[in-house]
Amino acid sequence: MTSLLHSITNPFRSAIVADPWHWDIVDVPEIHQSAFELCRRALEHVRTQRQSTSILLYGEAGSGKTHLLARLQAYLAGLVKIYGQAPPAVFVSVRLQTSPQMIWRHLRNRFGEDLLRPTTDGRPQLERILLPRLKECSPTIGEPQTWLERLQRDARTSAAAVAEMEDALDALDQQAQLNDRDLVIVLAHLLLGRFRRDARAWLRGESLPEAALAQLGVNTDQDGDPEERARRLILSLSRLIGPELPVVFCFDQVEALQSHPQDLAGLLKFGQMVSFLRDETSNAVLVSCILAQFLTTLSQAVISSDRDRLSTFGERALASLTPPEAKRLIEARLAASPDLRSERPAAADRFWPLRESDVDEALQRKKDTPRALLSFCADKFDAYWQPEAPAQVSPTQDFLAQELEERLARSAATSSTEQTDQIITHGVPLLLRLFDTRWEQKALSRFRDADLVFESPRGRVSLSLCNQRNMTSLAGRLRRLREQAAEQVLEDVTREKFVLLRDARLPISSNARRTREHRDQLAGAGFHWLTVSAEMIAALDALRGLLSDAKAGDLANGGEALLPATVQDWLRDSLDAKLRPLRDLLDVLLPEVPATTADDPDFNLCEDISELLHNHFVVSVADAACKLDRAENIIEACARRNPERFGVLNGPPLVLFQLTPSAADVADAPQEVS
C-alpha cells in the first residue's frame, strides 16, 4: 500500500497555467466568476453593438490571471459547456515579451500564429472564420467545406480551381475592403494548401527571401516602416474577420515591456496600441492583465485617454479566495486525480488525505491565492504521504539554475531565425542593464537605420539588425547606412560603437555581391559586423524569459513569486559561467572592447562555409574546398578559428557540420570528435 501511495502524483503540484491555450487543467467556475462574466458580456457587447471594447484585469502573482484567459479560450473553443454555446470568436493570446519598437510586429506575429492554430475540429481558426465569410459574399459556392475540399483537390492540376478561389476572395475583398492585395493572395494560398510554409511565415510577418516572395506572388519590396506594415495588416485581418465576429486579444505579462522600473516607453506604446485597436476596429475585445501592484505604474505611464481606453467596458480585481472557493478548489483537485479516487477509503473526509483544517490554516496564513493555496496543500499532501521525504522547495539558487537550464534547452530547440529580431530588441536592453544599470536606451539617433541606441558614461552603442532573409532589403539597409555614415566620422572608437548584427544561421549568399560590398565598406568606415551565434540567441532568449516571468510574478518557487532583483542578481553572477555566451556577446557590444571586423579575412569565407552547411548540413573539408574553390587547409583553419559557428569532426575524412546550440554540446571544446 505504502509503495503504491508513493507512486501517486501530487494533485497540487502543477499549479501554474503558463499559456492560455492549454486547457488540461482543473477549473472551478465560481472562482473569478465576476471577471469571467465581464469578459462574456464584453463579447456580447461587441457582437451586438459592433464596437470594440476593452477590459483591464489585475491581481496578485498567482491569482489566476492566465487561468482566467485559458478559461475564456476554452469557452470559445467549446471546451467549457456550463455557460452554453459560446458565440463564434477568434482568440489571440499575446504575452508582451517584446520591445516597444516591435510591439505591432509582435502582435501581428501572435495574431497570425493563432489564426493558423488548429481548433478542436482540426481546422485552423482562419479557415473556420473564412469559409462562412466566403459563403456570405459568394452564395453560389454551396456548402463551403465541400467547395474548399474540391478546390484543394483540383488546384494542383487546374488553373480554373485557382481562379474560382480568387473570384470568391475578390468578392470578400470588395465587401470587407481589405485594401491589401498581398493578404488576399496569401489567403488563397493558405486555403488551397499551396506554398504553405512561406504563406504562414508571411502571415506571421516573418522575413522571406525574394525567391519565396516572388513564388507567393506578393510584393518583394519590403522597405518602409515594418511597424506600420504590421499595423495595417492587423486592421486588414480585423476587417477580414468581419464585424459580427469578435476577436479577443488577450494581453498578458504587460510588465515585461519595461526593461527597468523607470522605463515607461513600452507601456506608453502599449497604451497607444490598445487605444488604436479600440478606436480603429469594430470587433475587438481587448483584455489586458497586469499585477495589481503595477496598476499605478501603468496609469502613470500611459496618457490618460489611453488609460481610459484600457478599461472601456470595465475593470476587475481578481480577489483572493474566500473559504468556500478555496475548499471547492482543493476538492476539485483531489477529485480530478484518478489514482486518489481508487485509494479513497469509503468513509473518508471530503478533503482526504488532507483535512478541512489544513485549508483553514492556509487561509489564516494568507495563502489565499490559488497558486499559494495549491503550493501549501502540495506540501501538506507530501507530508501525509511521504513524511520521510525531503521538502520539495529548492533553495532559490538551485531553483534558478534548474529553470535556466530548462529554458536554455527549450530556447535552443525552438528559437528560430524568425524570432531573432524579437529576442535581440527585447533581450539586449535587459542584458546591458544587467551588466551596468547606467545603460539607458535612447530613442533618438543620427542613423535612421539604427534599431537600438544605448548610452551610458561608458559610451554609446548603436545596433542595426541585419537579419533580413530578403537580400534586396538587407542591401537596401546597408546602402542607407553607408549614405547616413558618409557625413559622419567615428571619432572615438573607444566611446562609440555601431554594430551591424546578423544571426549566424542566416549566411549571406555568395551571390549577394552588393550586400557583401556594402558590408565591407561599412566595416572600413568603423562599423562592426557581429555574427551572433545560435548559442548567444538561445541564452538571450532564456534571460529575457526569466526576467519577464519574474516581473509579472510568474516565476514562483514553492508558491512564492521570486523578486525580480533576486533573479537579476543571480543572472549577473552567472554571466561568466552558465551564461558564458552572453558574456561573449557583451564583450563585442561594449564600446571599450575593440572589435576586429574591419579587416576580418574570414568574413566572406565564413559566410560561404555557412551557406554550404545551411544547404547540406554536413560536408567534408575536401568537398567544401572543391565547391568553394579554396585550399583545404584554408577551409579547415577558418572553421577552427570560428568554433562558435562550425563543428569539426576529425577524420579521415575531416568533416564540417552546422553548429546548433544542442550540437554545440557534441562539438564542445576541443570541437573535434575522432
Add this chain to the structure above:
Amino acid sequence: MDNGSATMISPDTAELENEVIRKALSQATQPLTCKQLRDRLTGPYKLSEDILTARLTAEIAAGRVYAFAATGRGQALRYWTRSAEELARETLLRYLAQRPHTRAELLRKAKSTLAGFSEERQKQLLAQLVREEHVQELPPLLGGRTKFYSAKPANPRDYLEDALKKLGKKLACSREDILRAAGLLNDAPAAVPQNSANESLLTRMVQIKLAAAQGGLVPLNELWHSLRTEGWDKTSFDRAVLHLAESYRVALQRHNFPNSLSEAERAELVADQLGNYYVGISLR
C-alpha cells in the same frame, strides 16, 4: 563623433514636443486654450503661442487632438486629447458619481460644459452608458414617476428619507415620531464607530473611482490620502481595511515584492501581522 545636435529641428525633436503637448493636454481635466496649455509647459517645451497653435492644428488634422468651441466670453478655441463624446462621457459620469440625477436635471447641469454637443446626443450617450452598465437606471421615488440615473446602485436610505419626508408632511408629524412609531428608534446608542468608519471607507472608495462599485481596484495609498484629510489616523485606517477584508466585504491585493519599496512607500500601504503589504482594495 558629433553629438547629433543641429540648428534645424529634427523630426524626432518635433515628435517629442508633440508628445509633451499631448501629454499635457491629456492630463488636463478639461479642454485648454492655447495660452492655458502654454502655462503648463516648461523648459524647452514652452513653445511660443504661434508654434503651439501650428502644432495643435497639425495634431487636430492627424486626429490626435480635438478642438472645442470657446466658452463664456472667451474667444479662444480650446484643445484636448479627448473627443467631444469623451468630454460628455466624463462630465455625465462625474455628475452621476456625486448623487443620482433625473435626466432633465443632468442635462441642465451639463449644458454649459457641453456646448456644441447636442441634447439629443447627450440623451443617446446616457442610454449607452446604461447599456454598458457604467450608469444605473434607478426607480422613481415613492409616488413619483421620474426615473433617476446614478453611477452607484440605489441607496435605500435615499428612498426611505424621501418617504419619511412625504409621510411626515401628510401626517404633520416629525421624522422621529414616525420612526418611533415603527419601532425603529429607541434610546440605544448610535451605530458603533467601527461600523460607521467602515461604511464611510466603502463610500469613499466609490467616490475615488466609479469602477470600484463594479469590482475595480482602488489604490490604498490614494484611499488613505483621501481619508486623511478628514481626520483619519493611519492606525484606524489600517484597522478598518483589515477588518473589512476579514469579513470578506472587500478583497485586498498584496504587493508581491514589498522589499523593492522604500520605507516611505511601504508606510503608505496597509500591513498585516504576517508581514504582507497591501496595495489595493476592491469590493467583493
